[in-house]
Amino acid sequence: MHEGVYREFEETIAAGERIEPRDAMPPEYRATLIRQIAQHAHSEIIGMQPEANWITRAPSLRRKAILIAKVQDEAGHGLYLYGAAETLGARRDELLDRLHAGRQKYSSIFNYPTLTWADVGAIGWLVDGAAIVNQVPLCRCSYGPYARAMTRICKEESFHQRQGYELLLALSHGTEEQHEMAQDAVNRWWWPSLMMFGPPDGESPRTERSMAWKIKRHTNDELRQRFVDIVVPQAASLGLTLPDPLLRWNEERGHHDFGPIDWAEFHAVLRGEGPCNAQRLGQRRRAHEEGAWVREAAAAYAARHAARPAGRAA
Ligand code: BYC
Numbered sequence: 331m332h333e334g335v336y337r338e339f340e341e342t343i344a345a346g347e348r349i350e351p352r353d354a355m356p357p358e359y360r361a362t363l364i365r366q367i368a369q370h371a372h373s374e375i376i377g378m379q380p381e382a383n384w385i386t387r388a389p390s391l392r393r394k395a396i397l398i399a400k401v402q403d404e405a406g407h408g409l410y411l412y413g414a415a416e417t418l419g420a421r422r423d424e425l426l427d428r429l430h431a432g433r434q435k436y437s438s439i440f441n442y443p444t445l446t447w448a449d450v451g452a453i454g455w456l457v458d459g460a461a462i463v464n465q466v467p468l469c470r471c472s473y474g475p476y477a478r479a480m481t482r483i484c485k486e487e488s489f490h491q492r493q494g495y496e497l498l499l500a501l502s503h504g505t506e507e508q509h510e511m512a513q514d515a516v517n518r519w520w521w522p523s524l525m526m527f528g529p530p531d532g533e534s535p536r537t538e539r540s541m542a543w544k545i546k547r548h549t550n551d552e553l554r555q556r557f558v559d560i561v562v563p564q565a566a567s568l569g570l571t572l573p574d575p576l577l578r579w580n581e582e583r584g585h586h587d588f589g590p591i592d593w594a595e596f597h598a599v600l601r602g603e604g605p606c607n608a609q610r611l612g613q614r615r616r617a618h619e620e621g622a623w624v625r626e627a628a629a630a631y632a633a634r635h636a637a638r639p640a641g642r643a644a
Pocket residue numbers: 365366369370371373374375377378404435436437438439457458460461464465525526527528529533534535536537540546550600
């Protein structure tokens with residue numbers, strides 16, 4: 331494929347160095363990155379919804395301030411990621427159109443409801459925890475702008491993970507009712523969090539190519555296992571259990587074994603049949619339409635200032 335034309339690209343990848351926006355790159359590499367970065371950006375902005383749902387009902391001013399900051403961080407992550415996709419020649423409005431038309435995916439995890447306040451803790455601990463495990467290796471991704479965006483995102487994600495852990499710790503050691511609420515949230519978010527890592531290795535069509543290009547550094551199953559191994563001792567310190575009777579330490583493997591994942595559920599969610607797919611996409615389309623005037627005003631302001639010579643007042 332592309333013999334000779336992309337020799338410099340192949341050499342850069344082989345040397346473990348970074349590809350930058352102006353470098354020549356195979357169209358398939360560009361398309362893979364646009365797809366993955368766009369899906370990631372869409373996940374960040376759709377991911378604002380389940381937690382934003384609890385801002386008005388947070389149990390204290392401190393919790394409310396923390397949650398507002400977290401949801402705002404997620405909008406920021408979307409911004410860095412759409413910016414990274416733009417360096418590949420993608421247009422942000424087109425990516426959003428594809429999301430709104432259901433032609434580009436976002437993470438399966440955000441199609442589940444947040445039923446109680448404890449869900450905010452479970453999302454922080456498990457969902458952001460899974461995101462960190464998946465995203466830390468992306469800081470070494472071969473495409474420079476994506477890798478650099480990921481560095482900052484991962485730093486912020488680790489704050490998010492800790493706020494979730496701290497929130498669950500408080501609930502777990504609170505009243506009996508609060509403990510039960512925390513346990514119920516963990517029971518509901520555990521399996522969907524494992525699905526976040528994507529299909530199992532034999533059924534992941536993208537992994538091999540993406541690993542050869544050093545976009546992905548590990549397979550989906552490797553990262554899922556790493557996550558399980560990290561989370562099991564954390565659950566014990568929280569005083570909560572994970573809803574899997576087959577979960578146990580395997581001395582020989584040096585890892586935890588865990589039960590089978592319901593891949594039929596994962597594929598149903600990807601087909602749009604999850605409990606909240608229609609609600610999430612509907613809300614996203616509405617927010618986009620209602621925000622049209624803001625985009626118009628910002629564009630008009632930018633055009634006015636671009637027309638004026640620099641340094642001259644209006
Ligand atoms: N949900 O061959 P595979 C966050 C798709 S944001 C939906 O393994 P790949 C957070 C996959 O796209 C979390 N779709 O693909 C935000 C592919 O479909 P197409 C998002 C999934 O790309 C706010 C097909 O299945 N993180 O954490 O090699 C608040 C085959 O899969 C999923 C990222 O996006 C899924 N779970 O690997 C809190 C990270 N899994 O495009 C938290 C960056 C797979 O061929 N992305 N699919 O139609 C990645 O690391 C990789 O793209 C994936 C999938 C591991 C997700």
